[in-house]
Structures are given as structure tokens and as C-alpha cells.
Amino acid sequence: MSNCTGRSARLIPLFLSVVLAACTVGPDYQRPEVSLGTAFEQLQDNPGWMPAKPGTPAIGQQWWQIFNDNVLNGLMATLNAQNLSIEQAQAQYDQALTSVRSANAALYPTLGLNADLVRADAPILLPGSPVVAGGSGAYTEYDASLGLSWEIDLWGGIRRGVESAQASAQASAADLAGAKLSAQAALASTYFQVRVLDVQADLLDRTVTSYERSLRMTESLQKAGLTDKGDVAVAQTQLDTARAQRLDLQWRRAQLENAIAVLLGEAPSSFELAVKVDLSVQPPQIPVGVPSALLQRRPDIAAAERRTAAANARIGVATAAWFPDLTISASGGYRSRQFTQWFNAPAQFWALGPALAMAIFDGGRRQAQIEDAQAGFRAQAASYRLTSLRALQEVEDALVQLRVLAQVQQVQASAVAAARESLRIRRNQYEKGLVDYLSVALLETTLLNNERNAIGVMGDRLSASVKLVTALGGGWSVDQMSNTSNAVSAP
Template identity: 50%
Template sequence: MKGIGLSFPDRYRPGLRAATLAVLLALTGCAVGPDYRLPVVQVGDHYKEAEGWTQARPSDEAPRPDWWRSFEDPRLDGLMREMLAANLTIAQAEARNRQAQALVRSAGAGFFPTVGSSASATRSGGGSGNAGTGSGSGGGTGNQYSLSGNVSWEVDLWGRVRRTVEASEAGAQAGAADVAATRLSMQSTLAQTYFQLRAFDAEKELYRQTVAAYERSLEMTQNRYAAGVAAQADVASARTQLENARAQMLALDRQRAQLEHALAVLLGRAPSQFGLEAGPLLAGVVPEPPAGLPSQLLERRPDIAAAERRTAQANARIGVAQAAWFPDLTLSAQAGYRGSQWAEWLSAPFHFWSLGPALAFTIFDGGARQGQLEEARAVYDEQVSAYRLTVLSALQEVEDYLVQLRVLAQEQETQGRALASARESLQLTRNQYDAGMIDYLSVVQVEATALSAERSALSLRLSRLIASVQLMTALGGGWQVSELERPEADTVQSQ
């Protein structure tokens, strides 16, 4: 019994070889459409607000992938590891990237022929007669069995498949950059939320100490009132001050709980399944990584890389639209067996085959192809503008955080002197009240000023920590554009 396959007489083989050679030569041609060129953006050679900063040296000063470790907070390190493994927003971005990778493999399938097979069994019959004359003739019935295989291949003469694969690869690389951007955004959100929660812990400790001091003041004022050396108004002022401090401390509990719930969602947990113990606000030294050159930002920001890859994707789709103006060449072949008897089905007399090219060309389509081409060009122009805007916005972010860190450092230094003076003034005022030289209302005013100075100092420290996180994020957090690998696809492309 013969196997199923294609076999051609010898007289056809020279022609087949010539046709195959012509197809291979055609495949080496260039794809239609513009070749991609990176859009030019003027980024300058320095940062406007980088006063006193030095150019980054990639060896030791550039932001690291684990940039949050520079804050030297072990609890933050642990939360980051857990978040990177369980965050649902990152999981969504990774799933979208896998979809883009699958599109690359799907587009690459256009380089290869489509192979199929079919089998059928039919029974048919027919007859005719003349009822008026009583005579007639009849036809018999019979079986028909068929088994065939077919191969079809659309030759990529004009590079439509190549441009499609190029667009899919650029889209997949943009998806990989989106994953990195999402991961960096979640890291930044976690760090900022964590520091805000720790700042509430520190502020609550401040209020705890303040409430304890106010309780002692109230007790002392009540004793003085009982001894007849203080007015009842002093007792009322002391009690009012104490209750206000207690109310503000309760408000901190509410705000801290909400931040704890936000951390739970970032970690992929239900709020009821997560709790963070109270702790100090660490990071005594706020890290300030050098900004480097503006051009290095293009290599460090994943959102810039994603915008650039989408520009390349839009450029490749112009070639796909232009290829629609050229004829399509399809090579097809079919072979098999057909017969009416099983016993003779796979014998040579019942073998059939066919081979031939088909050239298809659209003569008139009412302007559909022209519209698609104009749309592709407009999408490319849009992506170029989006890329340039992304670069300029990134530069603005870095400039903003540079000046914010610099000014906040100056504010913190000034606030430190104000806090020292407020503490000294409070101590002197309390001594004067104990000596009976002033009334308690004067003490209340100085204590309120001192508490405000303490809170301002704590707020400035938190602002510097958050600004440092934001600057590291704006600089790419240690991410590099070299991490974008070419998507793997089972394709063989002509160079």
C-alpha cells in the first residue's frame, strides 16, 4: 500500500526548481514601507535644578534595581519582596505582556505554508422515467471515497508578513516595558505608603508624649486651683488642650488604618489578613542619587522605552498598509486518492494531484486601502508626539523632584532651628508658670507652638523621604532599556 504524498513527473521538475528559485529571490527583497528611525528629542546636556549634583557613574552611583534598599529598612525590604510576588496589578501587566508575546508567534506563522488534509465518503444515485408511456430507464447508485492533502503558501513578496512581525515584536517589547513601568510604579506606591504609615506612627508617639505632658499639666493646674493660686479658667484651658490632643491622636488611628488597608491590597491580601506593627520612622539619612545626564534618562525609564517601541510598531504598520496595494501571490498544491471501491482506493490509477500559483490583485476598493494607509501614517505621527511628550514629561519630573529635594533639605535645616527654639521657649515658659509669674493661658499658647513645630519637622522629614522615592522612580529605579529582549518566535526572517 502506498503512502500519501506528492509526486510529480520528471518533466515538471526543472520548472519547479525555477519557480522555487524565483520565490527565494523574491523573499530576499526589501519590505515596502518606511524603515524605522528613532524620533529625535532635544533633552539638553544638563539638568536645570541639579545644583551641586554630579554626573552618575553606572558602576556605583546609578540607581539599583533594588533601589529601596538604600533606605536601610528591613521591614520595607520584606514588604517589597512580598509585593513583587503577589501584587495583582503587576500580574495583570504580565498577562497582557504574554498576550503580546502570543501575537508575535501568531504573526510569524505567516512565513510558513498552511498544510491541511481532508477525507470524505459519499453515496449517490439517480434515475428518470415516462409515466405516460409506461417505459423508462433507471440509473444505478454508487459510492465515492476521497482522501487528499493540500499545501498553501502566500509568498511574502512585499514584506507584509515581515512588517506585521516587526510590529508585533515592537508591541511585545512595549508590553515588557509596561510590565517594568507597572512594577516600578507599584514599588514607588508601596514605599510612599509605608513611609506615610510610619510617619503616622511617629506622630502618634509624639501625641502620646504630648497627652502625657498635658495630663500632668492638668493635674498640676487642678492642684494649684485647689490651693487658690490658679484660676478656674486655667483648669478649663488645660482640660480643653488635653481633650483636643486626644481627639487628634484618635484621628491618626483612623488614617493609619486606611494606609494599612492600602498596603494589604498592594500585597494581594484582604485587609483583614494583614497587619503592620507600629514602628519608628527609620531612614535617618535621606538618599539622594545623582541624576546623571538627561540622555541617560532615555535608557532608564521604562515608560519612555514603551513609548518608543509603540512608535516603532506604528511605523511597521505603515508598511503593512502599503503592502495591500500590491498583488498577493499564493502557491498551492493538492494530492490524494479518489475511488469508488475500498480495495482499489489507494492504487495508482486513482491518484490525483494539482499544483499552481494564484495571483490576486484588488483593482477597485472605493478608497479603503488609501484610507487605511492614511490612518497608519496618522497613528505613527500620534505615537511620535506621544514619545516626545513622554520624554519631556520625564525630564520635568526629574527637575521637579531635584528642586523639591534641595529646597526641602533647606526647609528641614531651618525648621530644625525653629524646633530647638520652640523646645527651649516651652521649657522656660513652664518654669515661669511653676514660679507663678504667668498664667496658664501663656503656657497653652507656647505648648501649641511647640507641638506645631514638632509636627512640621516630622512632616518635612516625611516629605523628603517621599521626594527621594519619587526621584528614584523618575530616574527609572535602576531599570535599563537593555532589559528589553527580542521576543522569541518560531519564525525565519529574510535579512
């Protein structure tokens, strides 16, 4: 065994020199260029949405708190703990980390222990001769050995594989952040829709009560001969229409409530969201920043960029297949036909040697794999650029929506005020007998529609604010992937 140790020691410098001389084939990664401009178009001449400046507080990871709604905050806490889409993305991220550890393990030697007990029967040969002396003899052979195998990464194919796995894991980390942001945005948007329906339902309840009074008054006037049955029919129609609209809100709210339950990972039958008729929350001011910041803030862009890096590394993996593989194998142990002498010095054996393997002809398979990897990189690079441009579009869309909705809200408020004044004047005329009830009913319907539209516009502004936060990436940053890189690089 000492001879084995001595020879191995003399071979160690040779192995180290080979490893140090190893190179890494394939192209080094360069992030694809993508032009997003220097400023968002919709921020120009828009005093309500000024670009973020140095020192402006950024949106935190708990971005929903900018709406100052305690109920929403509580729902978000439940969602972050129980949402099944987030749980699925977390499991996929954990799988990606195990893939990195598996790829990283290929850089290190494999050590195995083997023990055999073999009962055999072989012919008896003359000593030093292949001549059979006669008969056969049964014997038992005891074998215990320790084997080591190490594939030297001469051309960097394994390292490129690790590089690809690490980039894929970082992309999975960004996917997890994207799943969280998507679920959070869906919850916030659905929650505000429920609140809009609650306020509209309260408005319709008050409207039904008012219409019931109008019907009773019209019936009294008809009995007194001051009006005809036509006015009573109009009042009854108006009341029934309002009641139908109120009933319509019930199933719409129930569906939204069920959607929230699923987002929270709960059965719809076990979840109930209490009615709240307050919609006084205002759309918050959101720091927008510059377009290029999207490359650092959007999880989907970061995921696409990391997948591009992974695709680039796979070119190196495919290229390394053109070069020979060098594997160092070593084994040593004891082998004896006598159990009592199994671990004695004469029963020792060892083996050490390199193995070089290289494919000479494969019908173009390796070249096809390289070209496939190159095409995959180009496709992923295009996907990265497209994702970046779509992100820019989403921000611009949210900004223009917020700008226009703010103007619509002002016009809608003016319309509500004008409808109320028109109705007041027409009611006075009706009470004096100057007009019929149909003209009053028409103005009451106009006022109701305008009031419901005003409530809907406020809800649309809140939903648009959620869209803008989502388009900007919430409070996430690519800096959160650095820990992932450190974690997956360990053997």
C-alpha cells in the same frame, strides 16, 4: 505521484527566486528626535545631588534596598509575587507574545490533511458523452489528500506585520516593567507615610501624658488658690485637643494599611503592619546621570518608542495592500469509489499552481488605510516626545523637591529648638506665678506643631526620594527588552 514530485522540483528554483526578489514596502523606522538637554537644571549649585560619574554604582532592580529597611524589603518581596496589577500586566505581555507568534506564522506554508467519505447518487451517462443513459446510480467515494498553501510575502506586508507585532510585544514588556515600578513606588511611599504616622502617634502619646500632668498640676494650683479656673479650662482644652489629634491618626493609618494590603494582593482584614516608631532612615544619595539616559531607563518612554515603531510598520502593512498577492497551492492524494483500491496508484491525483490576486478598485479604501496608518504614526511619535518631556519634568520636580525639603528640614529643626527653649523659659515663669497658663499652653502647642512638622518633613524627603528613583526608571534598562526581541522572532 512521481510526475508531481519532478515538476515540483523544477518549480522550486522559480519560487526561491521570487522570494529572494521580494521587497518590503513602507518606510523604514527612524526613532523620532527628542531633545532633553545635557544636564538637569536642579543639579546645578546643589552639592547634595551631584550628577552620576563613570564608575558610580547604578540603582539596582531592587532599588528599595537603598533605604536599608528590612520590613520594606519583606513587603516588596510579597508585592512582586502577589500584586494583581503586575499579574495583569504579565498576562497582557503573554498575550502580546502570542500575537507575535501568530503574525510570524503567516510567513510559513500551511499544510493540511483531509479525508472524506461521500455517499452520492448521480445519473448514469454514456461513456464520453453528456447523454444520460438512464436511471441513476448510487456510489461511495473515498478521498484522502494532503494540501499545502503558501502566501509569498512579495511586498513585505507580512514581514511588516511581524515587525509591528514584535515592537508591540517589546512595548508590552516595558509596560510590565512600568507596572512593577509603579506598584513598588506606591508601596514604598505608602510605607513611609505609615511610619511618619507611627512616629507622630508616639509623639502625641507622650504629649497627652505631659498634658495630663499639666492638668493635674493646674487643678492643684487652683485648689490652693494660686490660679483661677481659666487656667484649668485652658489645660483641659489643650489635653482634649491632643487626644483628638491622636485619634485622627488612627483612621489615617488604617487607610494606609489597607492600601498596602491591596498592593500586596491581600484582603485588608487579613493584613496588619506592626507599629514602628523609628524614622531614623535618611534619604539616600541617588545617582542621577544625564537627561538622555531617561530614554534608556524609563519603561514608559521605551514603551512609547516601541509603539511608535509598531505604528511605522503598520504603514508598510497598509501599503502592501496596493500590490497583488501571490499564493502557491499544492495538493495530492488518493480518490476512489472502491475502498479496496483507495490507495492504489490509479487512484492518485495531484494539483499545483500559483494564484495571483489584486484589487482593482476599492473606492479609496486602501489609500484611506495608508493615511490612517501615517496619522497613527505621527500621533504615536508625538506621544513619545511628550512622554520623554514629562519624564524630564518629573525628574526636575523630584530634584527641586528634595533640595527644598532638605533646607526646610534644617529650618524646621531650628524652629523646634527655639520652641523648646521658649517653652522652658515660660514654664519657669509660670511656676513662679509671673504668667498665666494660657501663655504656656500656646508655646506647648507651638512646640507640638513644630515637632510634628519636622517628622512630616522627613517623611516627605523619603517620599521624594522614591519619586526620584521612579522618575529615573528604577533599576530597569531597555537592554532587558533584547531577550524579548529574540524570543518573539522565532517561528
